[in-house]
Amino acid sequence: MCGIVGLFLKDKALEPKLGAMLSEMLVSLSDRGPDSAGIAIYGAATGNEAKITVQSPTPDRDFRGLDADLAKAIGAPVSVAVKSTHAVIRTTPDKFDAAREVLQTLRPDIRIMGAGEAVEIYKEVGLPEAVVERFGVRAMTGTHGIGHTRMATESAVTTMGAHPFSTGADQCLVHNGSLSNHNNVRRELIRDGMTFETENDTEVAAAYLSNRMAHGKNLGEALEGTLSDLDGFFTFVVGTKNGFGVVRDPIACKPAVMAETDQYVAFGSEYRALTKLPGIDNARVWEPEPATVYFWEH
Amino acid sequence: MPATPISKAEREQGHATVFDLSQHSLRELNQALHKLTPGSNETAWEVLNPKGSHSVAVGVDQPVSIDVRGSVGYYCAGMNDGAAITVHGSAGPGVGENMMSGSIVIKGDASQYAGATGRGGLLVIEGNASSRCGISMKGIDIVVHGNIGHMSAFMAQSGNLVVLGDAGDALGDSIYEARLFVRGKVESLGADCIAKEMRPEHIELLQGLLDKAGVTGVKASEFKRYGSARKLYNFNIDNADAY
Numbered sequence: 364m365c366g367i368v369g370l371f372l373k374d375k376a377l378e379p380k381l382g383a384m385l386s387e388m389l390v391s392l393s394d395r396g397p398d399s400a401g402i403a404i405y406g407a408a409t410g411n412e413a414k415i416t417v418q419s420p421t422p423d424r425d426f427r428g429l430d431a432d433l434a435k436a437i438g439a440p441v442s443v444a445v446k447s448t449h450a451v452i453r454t455t456p457d458k459f460d461a462a463r464e465v466l467q468t469l470r471p472d473i474r475i476m477g478a479g480e481a482v483e484i485y486k487e488v489g490l491p492e493a494v495v496e497r498f499g500v501r502a503m504t505g506t507h508g509i510g511h512t513r514m515a516t517e518s519a520v521t522t523m524g525a526h527p528f529s530t531g532a533d534q535c536l537v538h539n540g541s542l543s544n545h546n547n548v549r550r551e552l553i554r555d556g557m558t559f560e561t562e563n564d565t566e567v568a569a570a571y572l573s574n575r576m577a578h579g580k581n582l583g584e585a586l587e588g589t590l591s592d593l594d595g596f597f598t599f600v601v602g603t604k605n606g607f608g609v610v611r612d613p614i615a616c617k618p619a620v621m622a623e624t625d626q627y628v629a630f631g632s633e634y635r636a637l638t639k640l641p642g643i644d645n646a647r648v649w650e651p652e653p654a655t656v657y658f659w660e661h
Numbered sequence: 662m663p664a665t666p667i668s669k670a671e672r673e674q675g676h677a678t679v680f681d682l683s684q685h686s687l688r689e690l691n692q693a694l695h696k697l698t699p700g701s702n703e704t705a706w707e708v709l710n711p712k713g714s715h716s717v718a719v720g721v722d723q724p725v726s727i728d729v730r731g732s733v734g735y736y737c738a739g740m741n742d743g744a745a746i747t748v749h750g751s752a753g754p755g756v757g758e759n760m761m762s763g764s765i766v767i768k769g770d771a772s773q774y775a776g777a778t779g780r781g782g783l784l785v786i787e788g789n790a791s792s793r794c795g796i797s798m799k800g801i802d803i804v805v806h807g808n809i810g811h812m813s814a815f816m817a818q819s820g821n822l823v824v825l826g827d828a829g830d831a832l833g834d835s836i837y838e839a840r841l842f843v844r845g846k847v848e849s850l851g852a853d854c855i856a857k858e859m860r861p862e863h864i865e866l867l868q869g870l871l872d873k874a875g876v877t878g879v880k881a882s883e884f885k886r887y888g889s890a891r892k893l894y895n896f897n898i899d900n901a902d903a904y
Contacts, residue, residue, distance in 0.1 A: 635713035
């Protein structure tokens, strides 16, 4: 099954509530997937800061002294904000690649959840309520975000197998469904230089989009490509630095509902996820068409 | 769409049994409806705050009226046998699945497989229905004011599907004896589904359905009829390519 949500704010006044709104949406879909949950929140990109969200199985050991060690290694100021098993590392944009690279040697056990100028990604095994509580997601501010609660079918229930999957700077994806040609597409993407952390089908979809965008396609064009190149069932919700997109496969058996008002565009696997949003009773509510790409950008 | 509010006076006049899903559980509602016996005085029910709940008013088998004020999730009014159920909002997947008799009216849109496997009764969708509307229908009548999505009436066995708007791809794929009436354009027909002549008896049947569904300002003569070419009923090696 799985439950997915997305929220793209048009009204700046709602930005301080993004984390709370997205958390409510995700928690309402808990019974669609109890295995793991995750959320990606996009804060406004300032242009003078790069963020890397990392996760560690032993946070006490790995995060202690990480700021000093990393600052010394890259020769630039670094801050580390620890949230449970995750930490957000901030540095200057010119040291972004260097920081990512040196992290592998400084702390071999930590995993990069996502990175970029705007995105922070938190995901863990457990129910949505436990996950949003653990990472203080309700208090987070942002412009847009996506979330997922997982009922695993294709690969193991682990932190790395949870969604959202991020395979490019400020890009991430959540998925309801299952892909049948992911092994083949993964092989093709590896040949084109993409790297993978898991055996998961959704990671292939995320990498496919990142790869297409790296080849100069915009989000809409990359999403369009999934319709011909990915085989299987999918409703995808995708986040980028400025935008938010949705696409469903042509069979469209995985549910999807969208709502739009002057204040926001929202996505939910079910209408239940949208019922607490402000002004929902007067929102335009519709089911996204099969094989049709929708995207919004700030 | 906003739920139509009911006035206090209207509520008192109608003597409706009001059931607020923000105060009581869904199970309490459905158990109360299942306990109804023939001749019960509780003939009018009103359900408040459904907020996308699943399985609202499933398995009702008494001729009561139920007004649901707001949008519902999966499987609303499934297996309905005799009740008149109105959803003043939109419905999630599988509304009216396997209805036996009675009526269901959706004031908004319906998601996929509305009226699936329905054996009788009338399902009216005043907005649009998405994919697989009337899949495997077995005697139900479905009237959709708007459009329907792809693979609608797949393997439809009997009953009538009336669409005032357009139909998506592969309408009536592998259809048996159901009748399909579409007023707008059909994106494509499925295997073994063909356009058929509208004879006087079909005009009469369709007019009756439009009247029953409260459709006005639309003439039966504006519709085209589609049904089975009856070539796939029994396996014939010459038709192997059509499967």
